[in-house]
Structures are given as structure tokens and as C-alpha cells.
Amino acid sequence: MPRSQSPTCDVDALIDAVIDREGRYVNHPADRGGPTCWGITEAVARAEGYAGPMRAMPRDSAAAIYRRLYWLRPGFDRVALRAPAIAAELFDTGVNMGTATATGFLQRALNALNRSARDYPDIAVDRAIGPRTLAALDGFLKARGKRGEVVLLRAIEALQGERYIALAERRPSQEAFLYGWLANRIGEA
Structure with missing residues (x-):
């Protein structure tokens, strides 16, 4: 599944x-x-x-x-209580890129998806799960429902994929890992 x-x-x-x-x-x-x-x-x-x-x-x-x-x-257990698929992605991304980077992806995506702060206020991209990040996640899920979790997951994965490609572009030695990162870390893992 x-x-x-x-x-x-x-x-x-x-x-x-x-x-x-x-x-x-x-x-x-x-x-x-x-x-x-x-x-x-x-x-x-x-x-x-x-x-x-x-x-x-x-x-x-x-x-x-x-x-x-x-x-x-990093508090991904607290995210799991609200959005299990997001918590699973944050965990996997955190293992590969660091938990602060994974959390930053979540925060950036939540800010970009809040419809100019109509659904919930923007949050600082401080790369830490705290009360404001959890409140923004709650606000997002309330505004967008269960389908919202799927869309938020896609946004986080898009940020992750962009980072992998940028890393390979900056350091050609990392091209040795790019295919595996994209095949095993994005989408169904």
C-alpha cells in the first residue's frame, strides 16, 4: 500500500x-x-x-x-498522530537528509499551501517541529481534508527531489547515488 x-x-x-x-x-x-x-x-x-x-x-x-x-x-511521532503519511515521509527524508531538512520541507510546503494565510498563519521555517508547526498542520488538514495529506506529501517529495538533483549538479560525485535516491526515496518507498 x-x-x-x-x-x-x-x-x-x-x-x-x-x-x-x-x-x-x-x-x-x-x-x-x-x-x-x-x-x-x-x-x-x-x-x-x-x-x-x-x-x-x-x-x-x-x-x-x-x-x-x-x-x-524531531517530533515526527507528534506529526504521526495527525498525518501518518507525512510522518512516514519526514522520517525517511530525515534519515537521508537530516531531520531539520525534512522539517523545513514540511514548513515550506505548509506556508505555500495556506492560501496567503487564509487557512492558517504562515510559520517560521525554523526546521523544528513545535506548537506553531503542528497548529499549521492541523489548520491545513482541517481546510483540505484527507486529500490534503496526499497533496502535502507530494509537495514535500517535490522539494526532496529538487534537492537531490541540485546536490548532483553541485557535486558530480553524487550522481552515483541520484538514481537510487529518486527510485527509493520518492513516492512509494
Whole structure:
């Protein structure tokens, strides 16, 4: 089922999908993140207390990091209570681009879709989920209904796709990843 049709947001399933997509140990020379295991970079693993070899990082350690850093800390769990498909997209985008970037996409899209502040006031694009962002999301969903979640999801994915292409244009070494990003990170993932 496409994410946009999901009536609830199962964070365990989201985490499993990311881990399955990312795979085990990788150390691609063009990846500026360096060695990763289950999609967790060595820098993040070390900051979160994992001291072992990256090749041996347990899957459950990665899952705990995803839950803590990419779901709870940015507040995507609070978005999930209102718009599960949006929360799923923010989580996946946050894993790949950073949670602040994902949140900024949401805020920009909400501002662009508020019909010149007739539906709800503009919000600061501060890249953090807070009461104003949640109120804007509530206002959007009230004004646009369930179909609105699908349209908002498309707007966030459009911003994500534009960022991938711009990244590949600025740094040709990143073209090695562009096809996979577009195929696996936008639309049904």
C-alpha cells in the first residue's frame, strides 16, 4: 500500500524498511558520510555510544538510534498522530537528509499551501517541529481534508527531489547515488 494511503504510522515498520533498504556495512568512496552499517554512519554510531566495529553493529542498535534520533527527537511521532503519511515521509527524508531538512520541507510546503494565510498563519521555517508547526498542520488538514495529506506529501517529495538533483549538479560525485535516491526515496518507498 502506498504510504499516502496508510491510515496509521507504524514506526517499527518504517525503521525495518529503512534498515532493509540501507543494508549492512557499506563504505562507498563517494559517500561523504563514510562507513555505515544499517544506514547509520560511524559518526552517529559513536555519538550514540556504539564503540564496536561498524561491520559488527547489531541491527537492534541501529533500530534504537533510528527511533531516538530520527523519530522521537524531531517530533515526527507528534506529526504521526495527525498525518501518518507525512510522518512516514519526514522520517525517511530525515534519515537521508537530516531531520531539520525534512522539517523545513514540511514548513515550506505548509506556508505555500495556506492560501496567503487564509487557512492558517504562515510559520517560521525554523526546521523544528513545535506548537506553531503542528497548529499549521492541523489548520491545513482541517481546510483540505484527507486529500490534503496526499497533496502535502507530494509537495514535500517535490522539494526532496529538487534537492537531490541540485546536490548532483553541485557535486558530480553524487550522481552515483541520484538514481537510487529518486527510485527509493520518492513516492512509494
